[in-house]
Amino acid sequence: MTQPQTDTRALRNALGRFATGIAIVTAIDPDGHPVGLTVNSFSAVSLQPALVLWCLDNGSHNLEAFRKASHHAINILAADQQDLSNRFATWPTDRFAGLPWQPGVGGAPVFPGCCASFQVANESALAGGDHTIFVGRVEQFAEAPALAPLLFHGGQYRTLADA
Ligand SMILES: Cc1cc2nc3c(=O)[nH]c(=O)nc-3n(C[C@H](O)[C@H](O)[C@H](O)COP(=O)(O)O)c2cc1C
Structure with missing residues (x-):
């Protein structure tokens, strides 16, 4: 059914039909403390240069920390990391x-x-409505291909059926 664009709840539900992985993005704040939050807005952007993005709610406690940090890390969660x-x-x-x-x-x-x-x-922090779009230039990366990912769909955690 077509919904008016202003119905935020319905929009959120429709966006939730896009299945994603889940990541925890981390950084060190200006006082040297670790900060981080769970996101599913992570996306690849470019291979050359190697760029990725994620979006942070402007109401986040961590907005200034991520704006000020020279670097951040994006940890892609495995199926057994739901508690994290x-x-x-x-x-x-x-x-x-x-x-x-x-x-x-x-x-x-x-x-x-x-x-x-x-x-x-931290390449750039772009205005994106009620979120800030952080674009990052990949300096190092690692993968564990044998691990099944934690997924998110329809507002619920999911796992791959064929993992
Ligand atoms: C599966 C999942 C995905 C989320 N994705 C995002 C996201 O992409 N961006 C965001 O700002 N918050 C996202 N959140 C919400 C934050 O994790 C949550 O609001 C957190 O408490 C924010 O912490 P902070 O205010 O300390 O930064 C997500 C939460 C869950 C459970």
């Missing part, structure tokens, strides 16, 4: 407490056990 996704989408305070991670380029936290990770330089 929930933690970085909901915990109000220290999301990193008790978690293992390694500092990547610019110190941005890289988690073990992910399907892939991209360590990127």
Whole structure:
């Protein structure tokens, strides 16, 4: 059924028909603390130069930290990392407490056990309505092709049927 463009709930539902992976984007804030959140707005942009993007809600606690950080890391979650996704989408305070991670380029936290990770330089932060579009230049990346991904579709976590 066709919906008016102003019906935000319906628009969100329709957008949710686009199946995505899930990532946790991380950085180090100006005080040296790790910051991060769960996103599914990650996308490849360009191969040469190697560019990727993701979108951050302008209401995020972490907007200034990501604007100021020289680098951030994009951790693509595996099927068994749903708890990590929930933690970085909901915990109000220290999301990193008790978690293992390694500092990547610019110190941005890289988690073990992910399907892939991209360590990127903060190339630009573009206005995108109520979100900011972060474009990153990939400086390092890694992949674990044997790991099945965590997916998101219709507002729910999913896994690949043929993984
Ligand atoms: C599957 C999933 C995907 C999400 N994708 C995004 C996204 O692309 N951009 C965004 O800003 N928030 C996204 N969120 C919401 C944030 O993870 C959530 O609002 C988080 O609490 C924001 O934290 P912050 O305000 O500390 O940055 C997503 C949440 C989930 C569960």
